[in-house]
Amino acid sequence: MRKESNNEPYEKEIKMLDKNGIAKRIAKEVKDGYYVNLGIGIPTLVANFVRDDISVEFQSENGVLGMGPFPFEGEEDADIINAGKQTITTLPGASFFDSATSFSMIRGKHVDLTILGAMEVAENGDIANWKIPGKMVKGMGGAMDLVSSAEDIIVAMMHTNRAGESKLLKRCTLPLTGVKCVKKIVTNLAVLEIGPEGFILLERAPGVSVEEIKQATEGTLIVSGDIPEMKLD
């Protein structure tokens, strides 16, 4: 039975996506036949929203291709984890391999799409996500290898940091992870593409205005014509 329009006011109120919303939007970028590397955090959630009528294999750089969901309680295996050190399972057709082979898949451009998080992205495609000098040094893990080689890189992140400052900048202020490598960014407010002159606004999150996106973007924002709302389903 079709629902009446009484849920419309609720939909209008949706402003900004949550982490699952971002993951849901990015999942639409994953195409049939893709090998995909998912970073830690929001990118990991993308796997939950990929259409089940397409064939996709997830690679984890610690040495597994064909990653499946988390194991059932009691079936965890300390020897089978993902790059986030979480216990996982494998799907039919999966394989295990050593770290050098894993990065041959990445460096050799055999992985089709990389989805990762960021602290800052600059309008020329630079990305910073591994270090805050004097405060936090976790390391780059596989991020530098991934961003320097991937054919297609999508950044999943919040548009602003906890202090409300824009994470989409003219120039990154933090130590770089890679230069001119980001292609697309999906935030809680918008979908953007890196163009020759800055961030090209492609889509707005449901209920978010172009003006609000402008306010939250420090780098050059290019808006041309009507900007459609994201479609999540």
Next chain:
Amino acid sequence: MIRKTVSNVSEALAGVQDGMTFMLGGFGLCGIPEKAIEELVRLGIKDITCISNNAGVDDFGLGLLLQKRQIKKMISSYVGENDEFERQMLSGELEVELTPQGTLAEKCRAAQGGFPAFFTPAGYGTEVAEGKETREFNGKMYVLEEAFKADFSFVKAWKGDEAGNLIFKGTARNFNPVMCGAAKITVAEVEELVPAGSLDPNQIHVPGIFVQRIFKGEGYEKRIEQRTVRKRN
């Protein structure tokens, strides 16, 4: 058959000295050489340089050596899970060389395979490339990275035989195979040690030529870092 078996961990670690450089396999706590680490703690070897993707957690893995201040320098790609590590690094007590994960693996493989150095795109334009030679190939920039030099490699495998042949399980493989034969002496610890001829030569991951000493470790803890599960419906 050239026999590689030694009777226990202390025989396996004969010759380790203060100030040496060690490679240690593992990703997070998965596939780490638990027994070699315990023995290094017991021996109180100091001023160690460790080449290891991660630094363990506060009370397990390399964290045990950090607690005792036995490590002078860490060469890793990601160290985010260890508070004591971060404290020692930020206070300057511990020297840290953060290296992209794929580069770390390849610096091991280069040492194993007799390459003095190689070009990689990872880290170009970032502080990782500072002071290193860069070169353009086919319109893309690359960084020259040198092979590691180490005194001992400590690796952990699932099964091994008297000839030093190794088989790994799941993602516990990770850095272990590329560290075999990458140091002057490779010490392999295994969960199951079998007579030569018991393993199918078609299934060997690391041929025994890369291993100098092999022993059976007793009572592996195999701690899980992030226990993630799903509920049964």
